[in-house]
Amino acid sequence: MAFQAAIVLFATFFMLLGIGVPISVCIGIASLTAALLAVPLDIILFTAAQNMVGGINSFALLAVIFFILAGSIMNNGGIAIRLINLAKLIAGRLPGSLAHTNVVGNMLFGSISGSAVAAAAAIGSVMSPLQAQEGYKRSYSAAVNIASSPTGFLIPPSGALIIYSLVSGGTSIAALFIAGYLPGILMGLSIMVVAYFIAKKEQYPVADxxxxxxxxxxILDAIPSLMLIVIVIGGIVAGIFTATEGAAVAVIYATLLALIYRSISWHDIPKILTESITMTGIVLFLVGASSVMSWSMTITGIPGEISNAILSISDNKIIVLFMMMVILLVIGTFMDITPAVLIFTPIFLPIATQMGVDPVHFGIILIFNLAIGIMTPPVGSALFIGSSVGKVSIEEVIPTLVKFFAALIIALFLVVYIPQISLFLPQLLNLL
Known part of the structure; x- marks a missing residue:
C-alpha cells in the first residue's frame, strides 16, 4: 500500500502544482487523496482537521511569527543603508568592490531580516544603480545580488531553521542557529571568490x-543594528530566553530602532502589520497543511517505503547523502523553502540519522540545499526579485548566475561531507 500511496500523493501534488494551484492547497488535497487508501473519508476529514489545528498549536512557532514582524519592521526601518555602509568598509578594497559590498550587505541584512527576498530587494535596490554608474554589467550585478541573498537562511536568526526544529521533533534551536554561522559565511565567501575573478577579468574598479x-x-552607525543579532542570539544561546521570547525582543528592539532613526512613523505601522499578518497567514496555513501530509504519510507508511528504496540502492553514507542532496536541489528549483522543509524533513531525517548524521548537521544540509533553489528557475523568488531590481531579464542573468551556482554547489559539498563546518561552534559552546 505504501508504494501506491506514495505514487498517489506525489502525482496528485505535482499535477496540482503544475496547473497553478496554491501550494498549501496542493499539499492538503494530495494528503487527503493518499490517505483514502488507508482510512475511510469521514475519519480522514475529522483527523485532518485535528492535525491542522494541532500543527499550528505550537509555542515555538510564535518565534517565526515574531521574526516575520521584526523583519518587516527592519525592511521599512532604514537599516539597510547603514549595513551597506558597513559592508563597504569590510569589502571595499577588493576588485569589483561594489559587488563584494553587495554580498556582505546581503549577509548582514539577510541575517537580520531572515528573508532572501527582502535582502535582494533592499540591498539590490541600493547597490544596482551604484554598480551601473561604475560601469558594472547589469547581469553581473544582478547575479551577485541574487546568489548572495539566500545567505540569511543560514546566518541566524533564521525562520527556516526554526521550522526545521519544529518538524524534526525539537532539535535545539540554539544549536541550529550557532551551526548556521560557518556554512552561511562559507556560502557568502564562495560567491565573493567568483565575483573577484569576474571583476579582475572585467577590470571593475576598486573603491577609494x-x-x-x-x-x-x-561602525558606530551600524552597531545599533548589529546589536539586534548580539542580543537575540546571545540571549538564546546563554539560556536567558527562548527563541520565541528572543523573537519578541527582536520586534521591540527593531521598533525602537526604527523610531529612533525616524525612518518609519506611526502611520507606517498599519502597513507593516498588514504585511506581517499576510505572511504569517501563509506560513501557518503551510504548517497546518503539512501536518496533514505528515499524518497521511505516516498512516500509509510512505517514509519507510522511501527509506527502503534509497537504502536498497546503497547503504554507503556518502552515496546516500549525495542522493538526498541531488533530490533536494531538484525540489528547491520548484518549491519554496518553507513547504519543502515541512514536507521533506520527516522523509529524509530518519534516513540521515540512521546513517549516523547529527540532526543539527542535517538541518544545515537541508536548508543550504533548499536555499540554492531560491535563486534558480522556475520558482526562484530571489531570482525574480533580483532581476527586477537589477533591471535585467532572467535570460540575461542566468549565464552569469550559473558560475555562482557552481561555486555554491562546491560549498554545499564541503558542508555535507565535512560535518565540523556545521558542528564545530555548537560543540565549542556545549550546545550538542
Whole structure:
C-alpha cells in the first residue's frame, strides 16, 4: 500500500502544482487523496482537521511569527543603508568592490531580516544603480545580488531553521542557529571568490580608501543594528530566553530602532502589520497543511517505503547523502523553502540519522540545499526579485548566475561531507 500511496500523493501534488494551484492547497488535497487508501473519508476529514489545528498549536512557532514582524519592521526601518555602509568598509578594497559590498550587505541584512527576498530587494535596490554608474554589467550585478541573498537562511536568526526544529521533533534551536554561522559565511565567501575573478577579468574598479573618521562613523552607525543579532542570539544561546521570547525582543528592539532613526512613523505601522499578518497567514496555513501530509504519510507508511528504496540502492553514507542532496536541489528549483522543509524533513531525517548524521548537521544540509533553489528557475523568488531590481531579464542573468551556482554547489559539498563546518561552534559552546 505504501508504494501506491506514495505514487498517489506525489502525482496528485505535482499535477496540482503544475496547473497553478496554491501550494498549501496542493499539499492538503494530495494528503487527503493518499490517505483514502488507508482510512475511510469521514475519519480522514475529522483527523485532518485535528492535525491542522494541532500543527499550528505550537509555542515555538510564535518565534517565526515574531521574526516575520521584526523583519518587516527592519525592511521599512532604514537599516539597510547603514549595513551597506558597513559592508563597504569590510569589502571595499577588493576588485569589483561594489559587488563584494553587495554580498556582505546581503549577509548582514539577510541575517537580520531572515528573508532572501527582502535582502535582494533592499540591498539590490541600493547597490544596482551604484554598480551601473561604475560601469558594472547589469547581469553581473544582478547575479551577485541574487546568489548572495539566500545567505540569511543560514546566518541566524533564521525562520527556516526554526521550522526545521519544529518538524524534526525539537532539535535545539540554539544549536541550529550557532551551526548556521560557518556554512552561511562559507556560502557568502564562495560567491565573493567568483565575483573577484569576474571583476579582475572585467577590470571593475576598486573603491577609494575611506578616511579613518568616516570608518569610525560608519561602525558606530551600524552597531545599533548589529546589536539586534548580539542580543537575540546571545540571549538564546546563554539560556536567558527562548527563541520565541528572543523573537519578541527582536520586534521591540527593531521598533525602537526604527523610531529612533525616524525612518518609519506611526502611520507606517498599519502597513507593516498588514504585511506581517499576510505572511504569517501563509506560513501557518503551510504548517497546518503539512501536518496533514505528515499524518497521511505516516498512516500509509510512505517514509519507510522511501527509506527502503534509497537504502536498497546503497547503504554507503556518502552515496546516500549525495542522493538526498541531488533530490533536494531538484525540489528547491520548484518549491519554496518553507513547504519543502515541512514536507521533506520527516522523509529524509530518519534516513540521515540512521546513517549516523547529527540532526543539527542535517538541518544545515537541508536548508543550504533548499536555499540554492531560491535563486534558480522556475520558482526562484530571489531570482525574480533580483532581476527586477537589477533591471535585467532572467535570460540575461542566468549565464552569469550559473558560475555562482557552481561555486555554491562546491560549498554545499564541503558542508555535507565535512560535518565540523556545521558542528564545530555548537560543540565549542556545549550546545550538542
Amino acid at each position: 580608501p575611506i578616511p579613518f573618521k568616516v570608518k569610525i562613523k560608519v
